[in-house]
Amino acid sequence: MGSRLEPRALWAKRASIRATGRLAFCRSSGYDLNINAQPRVEIMIPVIDITPLRSRGELSEEPTLETIAEAALNFGAFIVRGHGLSPDLIEATYEESERFFRAPLADKMALYIGRNPQHRGYVPVEERGAYGDERYRSYESFDLGVDQPSADPHSRAAHRLLGPNIWPERPDFKAKVSAYLSAVTELSLTLCSALERVLALPSETFTGQMRCPTSQLRLLRYLDRAPEERAEVNMGAHTDYECLTIIHQRDLGLQVMDPHGEWVEAKAGPDELLILFGDLLEVWSNGLLKSTPHRVINAAGERSSLVYFAGLDYDTIVQPDPSLISEQRPAGYAAIHAGQHLERMLKRDFPYLAELDSAPERGEPDPIISPFEGRIKKREV
Numbered sequence: 082m083g084s085r086l087e088p089r090a091l092w093a094k095r096a097s098i099r100a101t102g103r104l105a106f107c108r109s110s111g112y113d114l115n116i117n118a119q120p121r122v123e124i125m126i127p128v129i130d131i132t133p134l135r136s137r138g139e140l141s142e143e144p145t146l147e148t149i150a151e152a153a154l155n156f157g158a159f160i161v162r163g164h165g166l167s168p169d170l171i172e173a174t175y176e177e178s179e180r181f182f183r184a185p186l187a188d189k190m191a192l193y194i195g196r197n198p199q200h201r202g203y204v205p206v207e208e209r210g211a212y213g214d215e216r217y218r219s220y221e222s223f224d225l226g227v228d229q230p231s232a233d234p235h236s237r238a239a240h241r242l243l244g245p246n247i248w249p250e251r252p253d254f255k256a257k258v259s260a261y262l263s264a265v266t267e268l269s270l271t272l273c274s275a276l277e278r279v280l281a282l283p284s285e286t287f288t289g290q291m292r293c294p295t296s297q298l299r300l301l302r303y304l305d306r307a308p309e310e311r312a313e314v315n316m317g318a319h320t321d322y323e324c325l326t327i328i329h330q331r332d333l334g335l336q337v338m339d340p341h342g343e344w345v346e347a348k349a350g351p352d353e354l355l356i357l358f359g360d361l362l363e364v365w366s367n368g369l370l371k372s373t374p375h376r377v378i379n380a381a382g383e384r385s386s387l388v389y390f391a392g393l394d395y396d397t398i399v400q401p402d403p404s405l406i407s408e409q410r411p412a413g414y415a416a417i418h419a420g421q422h423l424e425r426m427l428k429r430d431f432p433y434l435a436e437l438d439s440a441p442e443r444g445e446p447d448p449i450i451s452p453f454e455g456r457i458k459k460r461e462v
């Protein structure tokens with residue numbers, strides 16, 4: 082376990098953070114970004130080697146934590162290398178994923194997510210969520226989570242979000258994809274533990290609520306489109322609903338909103354992973370971390386990615402940590418129920434879930450709006 086940054090030193094550090102000379106944190110404005118950029122210079126997503134975080138104390142973690150703090154607070158996302166997921170493991174997961182997606186649609190639909198008691202399985206292109214900017218949804222996915230027996234009390238308490246995975250009948254799919262799921266889960270704990278130290282929070286503040294979490298792994302394939310459709314948004318702009326998202330991509334296409342409100346290409350390479358913040362860490366950090374808006378424009382043709390959402394135990398109540406509330410920075414968020422927030426937002430993404438919850442006497446449901454996507458709305462104006 083590396084040393085923890087002292088709160089006093091960390092506050093001083095935060096106050097002095099400068100990413101590009103154009104961004105600064107300003108105590109008097111409650112650490113909001115003070116942007117003064119004319120002409121605008123594209124800000125690259127910071128790239129961080131996190132090897133020291135995995136060295137079991139052999140390497141000093143402090144410089145890495147400081148770099149993560151700068152990236153997290155100034156940009157709101159970062160790319161990691163030295164993450165410990167081997168190229169072979171990543172390649173094997175893609176191989177299984179691609180073999181699955183190449184199967185006939187009828188075989189894939191036998192594992193349709195809407196036919197399972199848990200939120201697990203195949204998601205076809207037609208399972209289209211409610212995104213105003215998404216003109217050509219072009220992706221299909223296979224969704225998994227923590228593999229829990231349905232009789233387990235955690236599964237029963239978490240409704241559809243926890244339970245047994247379902248697996249395609251392919252010889253190596255389960256073993257290889259489970260290995261990736263296990264490795265990326267461990268990485269998520271390493272990163273969340275680092276963020277506890279970045280924010281000067283007690284050890285296990287986040288990770289102590291990740292014993293049987295509603296985390297998910299999505300194997301994604303974006304289909305090639307007609308040339309005139311390629312420039313359109315294939316996955317609508319949104320934030321993610323959990324703590325962290327860890328993404329490996331084989332091809333470009335993912336865009337992240339920078340602090341100016343501009344979309345920048347996430348240029349993570351084959352040995353790198355993109356890290357986004359989710360809604361729950363925004364609340365927990367009282368807005369020091371911001372849930373990262375992102376979208377996909379799949380301009381290159383077929384595209385594959387592996388996306389892991391690091392969630393919390395279903396019943397976790399998240400609220401701004403008292404140590405991050407002050408007179409200058411009052412609590413900016415109401416308490417939120419981690420599992421219910423995820424369930425609510427997934428109804429926006431999955432028509433089958435919205436249908437399960439609908440009742441004719443209630444009439445047309447209100448549109449599901451995320452309180453964390455205000456920056457996207459501002460961009461659209």
Ligand SMILES: [Fe+2]
Nearest residue numbers: 319320321375
């Ligand atoms: Fe997302």
